[in-house]
Amino acid sequence: MHHKSNILFFVDAMLGNVARKLRLLGYDSKYFADITDEDLINAAKEENRIIISRDEALVKKSQKIGMRPIFITKDDEMEQFYEILDHVDLDVFQINGNTARCPKCNSTTEHIDRTSIKDMVPKNVYEKNEKFWKCKRCNKLYWEGTHIKNLQKFAGEINERLR
């Protein structure tokens, strides 16, 4: 299925949970815990990223210069994703280790040979998982048990809404 990887996001400092999930779902999502409104707006504009924010002042500032940010008003994570889906036409969410981005740094990940990381993960993790991925930038390792399976239920519920 086609993945709309051309949609880029810039997530505000209050929504780290949303940024991490979008990254795992394969969406390029910038996030900084410490950034001024001005810097965020300027960078988002320059890189043509959709701002996702809980901060009404930031949302209004960006609207004033013609941007179309997504204003998050809900506390519940699922509801927050529904608010995003009300504004952007994302495909059915796919949980796929090959398109997932690193939740820590937003870089793409690459599939790596299982045997090459044998000594780098706990024995039970190595034995229980077939597939492993490595972040191309920060080298963090991921495997199905952590970043794929945990997301499946969440994505399933979101997909119910998309269908």
Ligand SMILES: [Zn+2]
């Ligand atoms: Zn990384």
